[in-house]
Every structure is written in C-alpha cells, then in structure tokens.
Amino acid sequence: MSDTIAALATGRTAAAIGIVRISGDGAVPAAAAVFSPRNGRPLEQAENHKMILGSLRSRGGMVIDQALAVVSRGPGSYTGEDCVEFHCHGSPVVLAECLEALFERGVRQARAGEFTQRAFLNGRMDLVQAEAVADLMEAETAEAAANAAGQLAGAVSGRVNGVYETLLDMAAHVQAVVDYPDEELVPVEVEKMEEQLDHSSLVLRRLLQSGRRGRILRYGIPCVLLGRPNTGKSSLLNAILGYDRAIVTPFAGTTRDTVVERVKLGGILLRLADTAGIRESEDPVERLGVERTRSAAREAELALLVLEGSEPLAKDDWEAMDQAAAAKYSVAVINKSDLPAKLEKGEIQRRFTRVCEVSALTGEGLGQLEDIVRQLFADRTPCETGEILTNARQGEAVSRALKSLESALKALRGGLTPDTVLMDVEEGLAALGELTGRTVQSDMVDRIFERFCVGK
Ligand code: GDP
Ligand code: ZN
Numbered sequence: 001m002s003d004t005i006a007a008l009a010t011g012r013t014a015a016a017i018g019i020v021r022i023s024g025d026g027a028v029p030a031a032a033a034v035f036s037p038r039n040g041r042p043l044e045q046a047e048n049h050k051m052i053l054g055s056l057r058s059r060g061g062m063v064i065d066q067a068l069a070v071v072s073r074g075p076g077s078y079t080g081e082d083c084v085e086f087h088c089h090g091s092p093v094v095l096a097e098c099l100e101a102l103f104e105r106g107v108r109q110a111r112a113g114e115f116t117q118r119a120f121l122n123g124r125m126d127l128v129q130a131e132a133v134a135d136l137m138e139a140e141t142a143e144a145a146a147n148a149a150g151q152l153a154g155a156v157s158g159r160v161n162g163v164y165e166t167l168l169d170m171a172a173h174v175q176a177v178v179d180y181p182d183e184e185l186v187p188v189e190v191e192k193m194e195e196q197l198d199h200s201s202l203v204l205r206r207l208l209q210s211g212r213r214g215r216i217l218r219y220g221i222p223c224v225l226l227g228r229p230n231t232g233k234s235s236l237l238n239a240i241l242g243y244d245r246a247i248v249t250p251f252a253g254t255t256r257d258t259v260v261e262r263v264k265l266g267g268i269l270l271r272l273a274d275t276a277g278i279r280e281s282e283d284p285v286e287r288l289g290v291e292r293t294r295s296a297a298r299e300a301e302l303a304l305l306v307l308e309g310s311e312p313l314a315k316d317d318w319e320a321m322d323q324a325a326a327a328k329y330s331v332a333v334i335n336k337s338d339l340p341a342k343l344e345k346g347e348i349q350r351r352f353t354r355v356c357e358v359s360a361l362t363g364e365g366l367g368q369l370e371d372i373v374r375q376l377f378a379d380r381t382p383c384e385t386g387e388i389l390t391n392a393r394q395g396e397a398v399s400r401a402l403k404s405l406e407s408a409l410k411a412l413r414g415g416l417t418p419d420t421v422l423m424d425v426e427e428g429l430a431a432l433g434e435l436t437g438r439t440v441q442s443d444m445v446d447r448i449f450e451r452f453c454v455g456k
Contacts, residue, residue: 080122113452127437266374
C-alpha cells in the first residue's frame with residue numbers, strides 16, 4: 001500500500017485553469033469525499049479518463065468551485081496507481097483550499113518529482129524516460145523538446161535494452177557452461193561473442209557521441225565574446241538579450257567576472273560568455289579574468305570578436321584576434337557602426353572570413369550577425385528520433401559500459417577464454433542497468449527525481 005499524495009500540477013499564479021493531481025491507493029475515495037458529481041453518480045463509479053463535472057468542497061464543506069474531475073485507475077495511469085485530477089478554475093485560493101481539503105482526508109503533499117518517481121518505481125517508464133520528462137519541461141528550443149519527446153517515447157531505452165539483452169544472454173550462456181561443465185551445453189563460440197561485443201560497443205559509442213549534441217541541445221553552443229575592454233562586448237550581449245544583464249560602464253576593465261547567458265540568435269541556442277578584456281594586467285583580479293578568457297576561447301565553439309569600429313586597431317586587438325582563432329568558428333563583429341568609422345576593415349577581412357558591422361547601441365546590423373550564426377549551425381538540425389543522451393549521468397553510465405565491453409573484447413582477441421571476460425560483461429550490464437534504472441540504487445533514484453518540480 002502506497003500512501004496517497006497530491007500536489008498542484010500547474011503554476012502558482014492565477015490562470016484560467018489549475019490542476020490538482022492525486023495519486024495512490026486512497027486517491028479515489030479522498031477525491032470523492034471533496035467532490036460531488038453533478039450527474040449524481042459517486043466519483044468511485046466514474047469511468048476511467050472521462051471528465052466529470054461537479055462541485056468541489058472546501059474543508060468546511062463549502063462549495064468553492066465548479067470543477068472537472070478525471071479518474072485514471074492503476075495500473076494504466078501515469079504513476080501506475082489510482083489517480084484523480086481536478087481541473088479547477090485557476091484561482092490560487094481555490095487550489096489551496098482543494099489541497100487542504102484533501103490533506104484533511106489523509107492525503108499528503110507530494111515531493112518534487114514524486115509522481116514521475118512512482119511511475120518509474122511502478123515500471124511505467126524507465127529512468128531515461130523519466131529524465132526525459134524533466135528535459136521536456138526544461139526544453140528551451142523546439143529541437144530540445146523534440147529530442148526529449150523521442151527519449152520519452154523510448155528511443156534511447158530501446159537501443160540500450162537491445163545491447164542489454166545481448167549481453168545478458170551472453171553472460172548467462174558463459175556462466176552456464178562454467179557452472180555445469182558436465183552437461184551437454186552448446187559451447188560458447190568465441191567468434192560470435194567477439195562479434196556481439198563489437199556490435200554492442202559500436203551502438204554504445206554512437207550513443208556516447210550523441211551526448212555532445214545532447215549538451216548543445218540543452219545548454220546551447222558554447223560561445224565567447226572576445227575583445228579588448230570597451231569595444232562593447234557587454235553592450236552587445238545586452239543588445240542580444242534585450243535586457244540589462246551584464247554591467248555596462250564607460251570604464252575599461254569592469255567586466256571582471258564571466259557572465260554566461262543563454263541566448264537564441266538566429267534560432268540557434270548559444271551559451272554566450274562575456275569575458276573580461278584581453279588586456280594584459282598587473283591587477284591580480286583582472287589577471288584571473290584574462291586567464292579565464294583564454295581557456296574559455298579554447299573551449300568555445302564560436303568566438304564573437306568584438307572590435308571598436310570608431311578607432312584604429314590597437315595592440316590589444318591583435319591579442320584578441322589570436323584568441324578568437326583558437327575557437328572552432330569565429331566572427332569579427334565591428335561594433336559602434338553608429339559612430340564615424342576609423343577601423344582598417346581590410347585587415348580584418350583578410351584575417352576573418354565572417355565579418356559584420358553592428359551597433360550594440362542602436363541594434364543596427366544584428367540581423368546580419370543572426371544570419372551568420374544561423375548559416376554556421378544550420379546543420380545542427382534536430383534529431384527526430386530522440387536518440388541522444390542528454391545528461392552527464394547517462395553519458396557516464398554508457399562510457400563505463402563501453403569500457404567494460406572494450407576490455408572484454410580485447411581479452412578475447414588476445415586469446416583469453418570466455419569465462420575470463422564474464423566479469424567485464426557483468427560490469428557492462430550493471431552500468432547499462434543503472435542507465436535505464438534496472439539496477440540503480442534507491443538513493444541515486446532520489447537524487448535524480450530531486451531536479452523535478454513539485455506536481456510532476
Ligand atoms: P566591454 O568592456 O567590451 O564590455 O564594453 P561595454 O559594453 O562596457 O561598452 C563600453 C562603452 O562603449 C560603453 O560606454 C558603451 O555605452 C559604449 N558602447 C557600446 N556599444 C556601443 C555602440 O554600438 N555605439 C556607441 N556609440 N557606443 C557603444
Ligand atoms: Zn564588459
């Protein structure tokens with residue numbers, strides 16, 4: 001018997017409707033105690049998944065709303081348990097009263113992610129799918145949502161389960177031959193084992209490679225703003241963001257700490273870091289920022305080099321240009337196009353294939369910058385199948401599994417017998433089991449569901 005939980009499933013501010021979700025063995029009786037269907041039939045007799053109109057009562061028995069109730073009995077519900085949803089008018093007061101009335105009937109407030117956690121524990125979805133629920137909620141682009149939806153539908157789970165089954169059969173067979181040497185069992189064919197391990201490794205390697213794309217989908221393409229102080233990096237970031245996030249001042253060297261923002265430019269999600277100026281400095285705080293800039297540039301996929309259009313090239317600009325070259329792609333952004341031009345554009349065009357002129361102040365030229373970014377990353381099309389790993393936990397488990405399989409494969413190819421690689425295969429199984437949640441520890445499960453919001 002599980003206890004019965006309830007939570008507000010929709011937002012906390014007033015809205016057209018608000019949904020209270022209840023799950024557990026006592027869900028239907030508790031709901032029936034606070035809700036009177038207009039058709040006169042008790043809620044206990046309601047058909048599954050049908051909306052029933054009725055009145056909702058507060059703790060004191062006052063009618064507080066005309067609402068709709070939906071009963072979904074387990075095991076076919078979201079959580080696998082008996083569930084009821086009240087679709088109320090979205091007044092925070094009504095929703096709070098509704099919950100209070102339920103709590104009085106022995107229902108308790110659900111913890112963050114508890115509904116989805118129950119769905120996982122009741123076998124309604126595996127761990128990758130449960131994480132996809134959270135990803136879907138957090139998705140910031142249509143592409144990220146499409147991938148999460150694919151994961152939720154089981155795209156990654158299907159791949160992983162295929163490998164899991166192969167390894168499980170292999171391990172069982174090897175184990176049986178070891179345990180019952182006298183039985184006339186089919187001998188283990190080393191060649192076939194090698195082939196299966198090889199194929200499984202390939203599947204896992206592909207999944208692992210997808211992880212980088214997954215990170216980009218979720219967090220954006222790593223991108224840095226480079227340039228000597230006062231060229232207008234913070235202003236450009238703000239212009240892109242459309243609001244004041246970074247401190248903009250007329251003094252050189254004020255952006256000491258790195259500011260990271262996720263922005264959409266030309267439909268592409270960027271994780272844009274505004275860095276301290278490139279200028280060599282004696283000030284230790286500023287020096288630290290300079291170091292950080294260098295490493296950020298090396299790790300970035302895209303560098304936006306901001307140059308001062310109203311001044312000739314300065315010594316520090318050359319340093320910044322070198323930094324920009326360290327990123328995979330770079331764009332020279334000549335800023336302050338609203339002021340008289342003094343920069344030698346020819347020199348910039350010789351060094352950069354992508355150059356645009358903008359004014360962070362007026363917004364002029366930002367469209368051109370958008371076009372450049374869109375063209376650069378046009379191939380980052382969404383993965384419709386959802387076969388992408390999206391978090392570090394998933395990536396870590398797959399890479400551990402892959403290592404075990406590669407070790408087994410190497411041993412077999414080195415002439416060792418199948419029984420000697422049994423442990424490797426079992427380790428691979430354990431790692432994949434953790435990924436989908438077959439063999440995961442319960443404290444780990446708790447940690448995973450902590451990132452969910454209450455009501456999910
Ligand atoms: P950062 O040090 O590179 O981050 O530069 P800031 O964004 O702090 O800008 C330095 C100064 O240049 C500030 O006084 C801004 O108002 C000014 N500025 C930035 N962009 C433009 C622009 O497009 N046109 C003009 N006229 N001034 C700008
Ligand atoms: Zn700045």
